[in-house]
Amino acid sequence: xxxTTAFTRLLGVRHPIVLAPMGGSAGGALAAAVxxxxxxxxxxxxxxxxDWLAREVPAAAGCGKPWGVGFLTWxxxxxxxxQALEYGPSAVMLSFGxxxxxxxxxxxxxxxxxxxxxxxxxxxxxxxxxxxxxxxQGTESGxxxxxxxxxxxxxVPAVADLAGPVPVLAAGGIADGRGVAAALALGAAGALVxxxxxxxxxxxxxxxxxxxxxxxxxxxxxxxxxxxxxRGSAWPSAYTARTLGHPYLDRWRGRxxxxxxxxxxxxxxxxxxxxxxxxxxxxWAGEGVDxxxxxxxxxxxxxxxxxxxxxxxxRAGRR
Numbered sequence: 001x002x003x004t005t006a007f008t009r010l011l012g013v014r015h016p017i018v019l020a021p022m023g024g025s026a027g028g029a030l031a032a033a034v035x036x037x038x039x040x041x042x043x044x045x046x047x048x049x050x051d052w053l054a055r056e057v058p059a060a061a062g063c064g065k066p067w068g069v070g071f072l073t074w075x076x077x078x079x080x081x082x083q084a085l086e087y088g089p090s091a092v093m094l095s096f097g098x099x100x101x102x103x104x105x106x107x108x109x110x111x112x113x114x115x116x117x118x119x120x121x122x123x124x125x126x127x128x129x130x131x132x133x134x135x136x137q138g139t140e141s142g143x144x145x146x147x148x149x150x151x152x153x154x155x156v157p158a159v160a161d162l163a164g165p166v167p168v169l170a171a172g173g174i175a176d177g178r179g180v181a182a183a184l185a186l187g188a189a190g191a192l193v194x195x196x197x198x199x200x201x202x203x204x205x206x207x208x209x210x211x212x213x214x215x216x217x218x219x220x221x222x223x224x225x226x227x228x229x230x231r232g233s234a235w236p237s238a239y240t241a242r243t244l245g246h247p248y249l250d251r252w253r254g255r256x257x258x259x260x261x262x263x264x265x266x267x268x269x270x271x272x273x274x275x276x277x278x279x280x281x282x283x284w285a286g287e288g289v290d291x292x293x294x295x296x297x298x299x300x301x302x303x304x305x306x307x308x309x310x311x312x313x314x315r316a317g318r319r
Contacts, residue, residue, distance in 0.1 A: 002038075003309060007133060007167040007189035010112060011066050011090055014038030015306040016190030017180060018169055019197050019298075021045065021070025021093055022143060024281060028059025030202040030298055035065035037302030042093055042114075043069040048080020057087050066090035068114070073097035074236055078105050085109050093135070096144065096239060103129040116171070116192075118146035123159045127166060134163050135192050138172030139223065142195040142286030144239045145172070147223075153186070160187035175288030177308020184313065193305070195286040200298040209283045214294055216244050218287045226252045227282040229259050230269040244283040247272075 002008070005016045017039035019026055023046035031041030043060050045053055048071055060067040068091035069084045081092065081102050092106045093114035106113045107130050115126035116135035126134050136159035137145055138152025149155075152172035160168045170183035171192035183191040198205050199213045223240045227233075230248045235241070243249075248269060252259045259265055272278045296304070 003184070003306060003313075005167065005184070005189040006165070007169065010132065010167060011040055013040050013066050015302055016169075016184070017302050017305050018042060018190060018192045020141075020143075020171065020192050020194030021068075021095070022194050022198065022284070023072070025194075025198050025203050025205050025284075026070075027202075027204040028056035030197060030200065030204065031056075031060040031067055032063035032065075033200070033202045033298035034197065034302055035060070035063045035067045037299030038065075038306065039302040040091065041065075041067050042091070043067075043084075045069050045071050045076070045080065045084065047072055047075035048077065048083070050080065050083060053080065053083050057084060061087040061089070068092060070095060070114075071102065073099050073102060075234070076102065078102060081105050085111065091133070095135075095137075096236075099126060099131075100129050103131070114169075117159065118149045120158060120162060123162050127163060131166065133167050133169060133189075134159060135169045135171050136160075136188070137192075138170075140173030140242075140287040141171055142198075142221070142242050142289070143284035144235060144241045145223070147225075147238055147240045153182075156183065156186040156188050173286050173288040175286070175291040177305045177310075178312045179288060179291075180305055180309035181312035181316070184309070185316070195284070195289055196292055196301065196305075197298060198284070199292050199295050200301060201295060202298050206280065208279060209281070210295060212244055212283045213285055213289055213292055216283070216285055216289045216292075218290045220245050221285050221287055221289060222249060224249060224253070225256050226259065229256055230266055231273075231282075232266060232270075241282065241284065242286055244285045244289075246282060247278055 026044035034041035074097035
């Protein structure tokens, strides 16, 4: 039995499970595997590097199932969106920033528009620009999110109430089928899952990062700006990132302004990366990391999540 929702009907997918478009992790192989498994695979195109798109999009576009691509609204330009649209995606997702300019191009192409939001003002803006799907991201999520965001449990139903007939996806801390079931119970039409899909052989992550996620615990995750500052990332200060522990976090926690002004410290970070003293990228991980106990091929993982969700809903119905 499949869990049919407004989202699955809109996108023509079997399961209400969506791969978060994680920059640096969600490449063509991972997106294609999630889509073949019955979910919606979204490429993490980030700022829309044309070489990356040319390399990764064809694998997703050739999967024979609905697929999509996600962009960072504050960083990507119209040209990147147009390049992706040439491959005929089933959806385009925009996150972090005013979606208006890019949304116009997606809507003009007749492609379903997914907009991720972190507060109700952003949700209203997403609806104003014609979002076909709204993603309500809670602070439990791995990677970047709003510095002053809201937790998934109270935020999702608030967005669902506001969105009315527009399908909402829940995001943040969802790493197994029970989380998918909870999202549906909160009024969402599906779940956007990130960290769990990093622990798959198809993800574009260093094997040490995948191993760290499998071994990691929720209490080890922390939302911070330290690592963005240390590595010279251009992420706006309104967004922090949830990661596993890191030596530079321990060294600079609470001293972000000092770090930003210390060019020598930032050069030391690059030197530490070059000699292997610290990982090449932070290990982005959400609070659901406790539930990840091993690597699992992505297509099979989608099926597992769907079965677990059905079982969880059935148990709840018997109580």
